[in-house]
Amino acid sequence: MKNRDEIVNELNAVGKNSIVNAVGENLYTAPAGYFENLETNLMLAVKASADYQTASEELANLSPFLKNLEKINTYAAPSQYFETITFSTSKTNAKVIPITTKKWFRFAAVAGVFGLMVISGLEFINKNKINPVSTPHNWVEQKMKKVSTEDISNFINLTEAELNTKENLTLADNSTELELLMKDVSNKEIQQFFDETNFTEEIVLK
Amino acid sequence: MALTSNSDTELLFQFRNPFTKESAFTAILKKYQEKLYWHIRRMVIDHEDANDVLQNVAIRVWNGLQNFREDSQLYTWLYRVTTNECLNFLEQQKKRKSVSYDDVASGLENTIKADKNFDANKLEWKLQLAIQQLPEKQKVVFQLRYYDEMPYAEMSRVLETSEGALKASYHHAVKKIEDFMLNN
Numbered sequence A: 001m002k003n004r005d006e007i008v009n010e011l012n013a014v015g016k017n018s019i020v021n022a023v024g025e026n027l028y029t030a031p032a033g034y035f036e037n038l039e040t041n042l043m044l045a046v047k048a049s050a051d052y053q054t055a056s057e058e059l060a061n062l063s064p065f066l067k068n069l070e071k072i073n074t075y076a077a078p079s080q081y082f083e084t085i086t087f088s089t090s091k092t093n094a095k096v097i098p099i100t101t102k103k104w105f106r107f108a109a110v111a112g113v114f115g116l117m118v119i120s121g122l123e124f125i126n127k128n129k130i131n132p133v134s135t136p137h138n139w140v141e142q143k144m145k146k147v148s149t150e151d152i153s154n155f156i157n158l159t160e161a162e163l164n165t166k167e168n169l170t171l172a173d174n175s176t177e178l179e180l181l182m183k184d185v186s187n188k189e190i191q192q193f194f195d196e197t198n199f200t201e202e203i204v205l206k
Numbered sequence B: 001m002a003l004t005s006n007s008d009t010e011l012l013f014q015f016r017n018p019f020t021k022e023s024a025f026t027a028i029l030k031k032y033q034e035k036l037y038w039h040i041r042r043m044v045i046d047h048e049d050a051n052d053v054l055q056n057v058a059i060r061v062w063n064g065l066q067n068f069r070e071d072s073q074l075y076t077w078l079y080r081v082t083t084n085e086c087l088n089f090l091e092q093q094k095k096r097k098s099v100s101y102d103d104v105a106s107g108l109e110n111t112i113k114a115d116k117n118f119d120a121n122k123l124e125w126k127l128q129l130a131i132q133q134l135p136e137k138q139k140v141v142f143q144l145r146y147y148d149e150m151p152y153a154e155m156s157r158v159l160e161t162s163e164g165a166l167k168a169s170y171h172h173a174v175k176k177i178e179d180f181m182l183n184n
Helices: A002-013 A017-022 A034-048 A055-062 A064-068 A103-127 A136-145 A149-181 A187-197 B008-015 B021-044 B047-067 B074-097 B101-114 B123-131 B136-146 B152-159 B163-183
Strands: none
Touching (some): A055 B136, A064 B163, B008 B074, B021 B047, B021 B074, B074 B152, B101 B123, B136 B152, B136 B163
């Protein structure tokens, strides 16, 4: 109790007489019966911890079959491997990044190849294309190669028929119209008109 | 300069000194390389792949060890780096071959069967085939617990998953493997 006396003396010396009587007294209380089951509870907590058993004990409980199996190393390292192995730390100085892993490089390469294909295609198309302004005959000749003889024949027949019909109609219309216009005009006036205008075309009135 | 002490704390201290950095790095790898190699090998199966992954782990350790805060043990940190590197490797394989994890697992199964020592009648090889049936993360949990006997608390730091979830995952894995081995 030497320590207790020293503490009491020290408290008396600093004038704290009021707490001198409390020195050494336990102010806290534990639940009733707490210490009676403490050992069991602590043991349960230890058993519940993951590492309560060693790996060997755990395996014996889990699988006696595996526990009884001899742990043989099935794989073999080359002879003298561990004696001769060397580790290089120089790789750390220069990190090598393979060019093939760069995504932008792949995209650029694909775009380049695609561009070349497009340009080559356009060149090929333009090479076979004839300019209708500079070489119209060649252009017509090329276009006509694609048209069948039967189509050309049909086109000619159709065009001729149309032309004949339109021409006749026009002439007929012109004659009738001219007759109506000239109805009240005398031959003398017509002759005078010809003389003044020097019109040479011959007009035959019905 | 030869290192006399093999304690992780001492090695880390020496790693932070530019004059002893490389020798400390070599000593750390020398100390843990076999454990890490076999952890990788059981994940990727093929030796050449395991060697590639181990080299990548070494580079990551060289770059990251300077910032290692010693909140966890060095070997826990190394396992975390290694496990992540293994999972990255398997992920890259999936992407490279445009296949699912199941197809990668099937490829690993074929690699096991192609091993010159493979014997379908031996239980240890059957166990390797059974492990390939597990999902990727469950496989890691099983390997760490079964082969490395890693406590769940450590595993939780390696895989950044709760201890309860890891325990449940391991229990499922053991049951699946037992079923596979007894029924195939």
